[in-house]
Amino acid sequence: MPTRVASVLTGLTLALCGTALAAPAAHADVSACINQVERELRGGEAPEYVRTACSGALSGNHDQCVSGLTKGGVTNGTAVSACRVALN
Template structure:
């Protein structure tokens, strides 16, 4: 395929992918919120570090999510439960 013919195909694929992300974003936000709420309910203020750890949990890395939360002082059991809720499993 010529490079000039590939460009429209790549742009069309990118537009479809970004459209799908836009449709999934409200659900993702709610899942991150559940994670943050659990942390806050158990005595830790929601900071950028908490938000980042919850995001890492959302994308499926539960170990890094829990590790990030415990690194900032969240109790291990609270961190595990919050990260379990991040991808919407809770």
């Protein structure tokens, strides 16, 4: 019985650690997208539309991300590369 409990606890620990390790990767992609746009804006924190567009890129909708950024005034070249970074 103690061996079975130890096995279950080990499995749960590994599953939770795997989830915790995977979560920051997605966040890092959005951050990289936002940082790229902030470099073009030169200063200050990115407006909410930048965060929304970059977050939307994670769902795989590159065109929507680019459209959201360019509508806010980000150049097309920066928008395309920032959204590409978010997808990686």
